[in-house]
Amino acid sequence: MCLGIPGKVVAVNQDENWAVIESFGVQKKVSIALVDEEVAPGDYLMVHTGYALGKIDLKEAESSLKLWEEILFAKQPS
Amino acid sequence: MQNSRLELNFGREILKMLPSLAGAAARRLGRTPVIMEVCGTHTMAIARSGLKSVLAGCIELRSGPGCPVCVTDQRDIDRIVALANLPGIAIATFGDMLRVPGTGSSLELERARGACVEIFYSPLEAVAYAARNPGKEVVFLGVGFETTAPAIALSIAAAAGQKLPNYTVLSLHKLVPPVMETLLSDPELTVDGFILPGHVSTITGRKAFDFISLKYGRPAVVTGFEEIDILQSVCLLLKQISEGSARTVNGYKRLVREEGNKKAKEILAEYFKPADAFWRGFGLVPQSGLAIKEKYSRFDASAKFALDTPETQPPKGCACGDILKGKLTAPDCPLFARACTPSSPAGPCMVSSEGACAAYYHYEWSEQDREVN
Numbered sequence A: 001m002c003l004g005i006p007g008k009v010v011a012v013n014q015d016e017n018w019a020v021i022e023s024f025g026v027q028k029k030v031s032i033a034l035v036d037e038e039v040a041p042g043d044y045l046m047v048h049t050g051y052a053l054g055k056i057d058l059k060e061a062e063s064s065l066k067l068w069e070e071i072l073f074a075k076q077p078s
Numbered sequence B: 001m002q003n004s005r006l007e008l009n010f011g012r013e014i015l016k017m018l019p020s021l022a023g024a025a026a027r028r029l030g031r032t033p034v035i036m037e038v039c040g041t042h043t044m045a046i047a048r049s050g051l052k053s054v055l056a057g058c059i060e061l062r063s064g065p066g067c068p069v070c071v072t073d074q075r076d077i078d079r080i081v082a083l084a085n086l087p088g089i090a091i092a093t094f095g096d097m098l099r100v101p102g103t104g105s106s107l108e109l110e111r112a113r114g115a116c117v118e119i120f121y122s123p124l125e126a127v128a129y130a131a132r133n134p135g136k137e138v139v140f141l142g143v144g145f146e147t148t149a150p151a152i153a154l155s156i157a158a159a160a161g162q163k164l165p166n167y168t169v170l171s172l173h174k175l176v177p178p179v180m181e182t183l184l185s186d187p188e189l190t191v192d193g194f195i196l197p198g199h200v201s202t203i204t205g206r207k208a209f210d211f212i213s214l215k216y217g218r219p220a221v222v223t224g225f226e227e228i229d230i231l232q233s234v235c236l237l238l239k240q241i242s243e244g245s246a247r248t249v250n251g252y253k254r255l256v257r258e259e260g261n262k263k264a265k266e267i268l269a270e271y272f273k274p275a276d277a278f279w280r281g282f283g284l285v286p287q288s289g290l291a292i293k294e295k296y297s298r299f300d301a302s303a304k305f306a307l308d309t310p311e312t313q314p315p316k317g318c319a320c321g322d323i324l325k326g327k328l329t330a331p332d333c334p335l336f337a338r339a340c341t342p343s344s345p346a347g348p349c350m351v352s353s354e355g356a357c358a359a360y361y362h363y364e365w366s367e368q369d370r371e372v373n
């Protein structure tokens, strides 16, 4: 039920608080009334029950590799 | 693309070293490490991806109270059924609620008997439905955790904006941190680390779960829903267990912030106030629910309609309570796959595809055990 669907923003209407996102080739209108950051075309949003919950930070997505490095290369406790 | 291929390679590396990580954790504990995934979407992802069997022998995975549908109290289902039978009422709900059994009935049964039950993907659709049907009293079932509650709060805002006299919400919302407190203060709990719900944390923020490490000394990782996310969180937990350390780590930084979603939290605080709530399997959990504030009581179904129903008993033999607390797994329940199947569920954990028993039934139990039974 708390399933989220990620989608790429293709259009935004700031005044009316909605955006059109495309996910898996399908476009749909979602509310951005809950997003506390600026939303612009090209952004990625996580959507749940018709509302975007927040923006997906692509830079963070890339640096999630750092967490892997932490596991793989950190010194084991002696 | 290249990035995900890279991650896949990391994933393979991790899988190779997982047994030694788990071994180190097991040596420290003197037994197999037990990890709980709190969210049902994780339960389903773990079952479907086959990760559970990959991890079997290394670690034991248990499901927690991670589905607001599963933990909806039987008496609340009875209330909903009673409500559905009042004249002029249209119940508006997410589809998951349809088949959850109450004492003698479910929404699905009542609908077959002629009650008006409409399914919506978004609460905003339910508001539009109420506007189109002024002759009906539309009651939206506010079921969900922190993820869903802000959207439902905004449906109240929309109904207020349109001055709709026929839209109310029955708030059965549940909050995750308070039930985690209840779980963690159970002296019988043997869970060594927690995989925390990614989308709940989007709203609450990572810090809201810090108490798991600070107060109870257990490691926890806020986790996304890709297999690679789950694998990563398992490794981070094992590493902490083997070191004897405990931190609440954000493994879902691409979406979850330290403080969560400020705007959503403000909206929650405007429309709701924390209230005691009953959870299936747990009973009363203090301040773990959300009640609609008096200011908005004309949108509160519990204020508008008399919903008294008698105390209830759970179905005989149903072990949902212990399953939701991580004390038992699905096949330990005497009703599992016998009196309780996805097509005819006796308890809530079998209803939603994210429920612990349903996930087990679909993905783990089938191949080996079906012919034996």
Ligand code: SF4
Pocket (backbone or CB within 6 Å): A001, A002, A003, B039, B040, B041, B042, B066, B067, B068, B069, B145, B197, B354
């Ligand atoms: S409803 Fe589903 S997704 Fe939401 S918490 Fe439950 S299981 Fe997770």
Ligand code: SF4
Pocket (backbone or CB within 6 Å): B317, B318, B319, B320, B321, B323, B330, B333, B334, B335, B336, B337, B340, B341, B345, B346, B347, B348, B349, B350, B351, B357
């Ligand atoms: S198998 Fe059915 S009856 Fe048993 S615990 Fe699961 S849902 Fe409840």
